[in-house]
Amino acid sequence: xxxxxxxxxxxxxxxxxxxxxxxxxxxxxxxxxxxxxxxxxxxxxxxxxxxxxxxxxxxxxxxxxxxxxxxxxxxxxxxxxxxxxxxxxxxxxxxxxxxxxxxxxxxxxxxxxxxxxxxxxxxxxxxxxxxxxxxxxxxxxxxxxxxxxxxxxxxxxxxxxxxxxxxxxxxxxxxxxxxxxxxxxxxxxxxxxxxxxxxxxxxxxxxxxxxxxxxxxxxxxxxxxxxxxxxxxxxxxxxxxxxxxxxxxxxxxxxxxxxxxxxxxxx
Amino acid sequence: xxxxxxxxxxxxxxxxxxxxxxxxxxxxxxxxxxxxxxxxxxxxxxxxxxxxxxxxxxxxxxxxxxxxxxxxxxxxxxxxxxxxxxxxxxxxxxxxxxxxxxxxxxxxxxxxxxxxxxxxxxxxxxxxxxxxxxxxxxxxxxxxxxxxxxxxxxxxxxxxxxxxxxxxxxxxxxxxxxxxxxxxxxxxxxxxxxxxxxxxxxxxxxxxxxxxxxxxxxxxxxxxxxxxxxxxxxxxxxxxxxxxxxxxxxxxxxxxxxxxxxxxx
Numbered sequence: 435x436x437x438x439x440x441x442x443x444x445x446x447x448x449x450x451x452x453x454x455x456x457x458x459x460x461x462x463x464x465x466x467x468x469x470x471x472x473x474x475x476x477x478x479x480x481x482x483x484x485x486x487x488x489x490x491x492x493x494x495x496x497x498x499x500x501x502x503x504x505x506x507x508x509x510x511x512x513x514x515x516x517x518x519x520x521x522x523x524x525x526x527x528x529x530x531x532x533x534x535x536x537x538x539x540x541x542x543x544x545x546x547x548x549x550x551x552x553x554x555x556x557x558x559x560x561x562x563x564x565x566x567x568x569x570x571x572x573x574x575x576x577x578x579x580x581x582x583x584x585x586x587x588x589x590x591x592x593x594x595x596x597x598x599x600x601x602x603x604x605x606x607x608x609x610x611x612x613x614x615x616x617x618x619x620x621x622x623x624x625x626x627x628x629x630x631x632x633x634x635x636x637x638x639x640x641x642x643x644x645x646x647x648x649x650x651x652x653x654x655x656x657x658x659x660x661x662x663x664x665x666x667x668x669x670x671x672x673x674x675x676x677x678x679x680x681x682x683x684x685x686x687x688x689x690x691x692x693x694x695x696x697x698x699x700x701x
Numbered sequence: 702x703x704x705x706x707x708x709x710x711x712x713x714x715x716x717x718x719x720x721x722x723x724x725x726x727x728x729x730x731x732x733x734x735x736x737x738x739x740x741x742x743x744x745x746x747x748x749x750x751x752x753x754x755x756x757x758x759x760x761x762x763x764x765x766x767x768x769x770x771x772x773x774x775x776x777x778x779x780x781x782x783x784x785x786x787x788x789x790x791x792x793x794x795x796x797x798x799x800x801x802x803x804x805x806x807x808x809x810x811x812x813x814x815x816x817x818x819x820x821x822x823x824x825x826x827x828x829x830x831x832x833x834x835x836x837x838x839x840x841x842x843x844x845x846x847x848x849x850x851x852x853x854x855x856x857x858x859x860x861x862x863x864x865x866x867x868x869x870x871x872x873x874x875x876x877x878x879x880x881x882x883x884x885x886x887x888x889x890x891x892x893x894x895x896x897x898x899x900x901x902x903x904x905x906x907x908x909x910x911x912x913x914x915x916x917x918x919x920x921x922x923x924x925x926x927x928x929x930x931x932x933x934x935x936x937x938x939x940x941x942x943x944x945x946x947x948x949x950x951x952x953x954x955x956x957x958x959x960x961x962x963x964x965x966x
Contacts, residue, residue: 462877470884485747631743
């Protein structure tokens with residue numbers, strides 16, 4: 435495990451150095467990502483320019499949701515966002531090379547890239563978090579303070595688990611990556627908003643099946659000391675770390691199983 | 702004419718070759734359609750009319766805009782291809798062909814847009830229509846002008862994408878400009894939130910940009926204004942942007958080509 439971490443750091447160092455070689459290009463990409471993601475918050479700002487509340491959530495409260503959802507997704511995207519290109523590895527047969535090397539396959543796929551430009555997403559989320567903390571009048575306790583970093587970490591693991599589990603679809607259907615996008619990018623978009631405004635089937639989906647309600651919604655309820663309009667058990671708002679661990683185990687099992695059934699195209 | 706038609710058909714067929722990708726894309730558009738529709742329904746719980754849109758207009762906006770993402774290529778859809786060919790030098794082959802590069806790319810893009818309209822925009826609009834209450838114009842003329850406006854939107858979108866791709870002639874890495882363009886596209890076209898929701902001066906300024914021609918213009922014609930003067934202005938603005946962008950694209954291609962020859966020798 436320590437050995438893997440050491441290898442990971444070295445690989446990523448090399449990737450980062452390579453990207454910083456072209457400074458103007460790296461800066462432009464970072465700016466592009468920041469603007470692209472700022473668009474999402476702009477939508478929320480525009481909505482609240484027209485209405486005072488959304489599903490009984492104020493602008494500051496939604497900003498907190500948005501920040502938790504965005505920062506955790508940004509970390510996931512930073513570390514494994516290149517899974518978008520995973521179907522290409524299958525199609526071109528480069529995944530076969532990975533299987534013959536003496537390191538875990540998932541580790542190699544994850545360590546194969548690290549896009550510096552995606553830091554822009556983290557920055558944008560942090561800026562919104564700062565805004566939320568200034569606007570909100572939270573009754574701070576130690577538990578509430580610690581919930582912020584904990585929720586971000588748990589959220590990143592949950593998104594990562596969902597992403598990895600779904601990416602295995604590429605083992606069977608090569609051109610269906612956009613399907614995965616519905617859950618990854620769609621999931622991150624959804625968790626920026628109070629879950630209560632969505633239809634029943636969607637709420638059920640994100641609480642019980644693809645557990646992204648635990649990324650931002652439940653931790654935010656706890657931090658804000660807010661009533662859950664869904665009428666679900668209050669314990670769920672403490673559930674994010676446990677859900678993250680569970681999701682990680684499920685994703686690892688799904689990946690292992692998929693790799694075991696993988697048959698190369700014979701490239 | 703014949704050649705243009707053939708090129709467009711190739712563009713269509715290229716996308717028709719991957720039905721799996723179409724279904725997957727359709728699924729994603731529909732999923733986002735649901736999300737945005739529910740968000741807007743919650744917004745309309747608080748207010749009846751926003752920027753001239755009532756709730757049925759807003760829901761119509763959702764299902765049209767999700768389709769237009771693919772049709773007008775607001776993100777994705779051959780954004781990088783020409784740039785990549787410039788980067789690898791393959792564009793030299795394109796330039797030697799007896800067909801004008803801009804015309805060939807435009808025709809293929811129209812074919813692509815035709816495919817996306819038939820297999821992505823129309824099916825998911827019908828699904829939205831089946832599941833939600835939304836505005837349906839009853840004048841035949843409005844539907845015709847709406848279709849015309851979508852066509853112009855595709856040409857404007859092509860004009861913007863063509864220019865962004867040509868950045869590759871001058872920059873080592875084209876990804877920065879591409880990401881920037883997608884970001885600006887999504888915000889100023891009204892793809893993330895209708896421009897009608899923007900506070901007043903911002904709304905008016907955004908509507909003058911070519912980005913508003915991509916999505917807001919066809920939707921304005923669909924939901925809104927009485928047939929007549931104001932719609933003519935919207936269409937004229939779209940057509941002007943289409944022509945201007947194509948002209949600048951021609952000029953940039955010529956300038957880029959000169960540079961390529963100097964470098965490639």
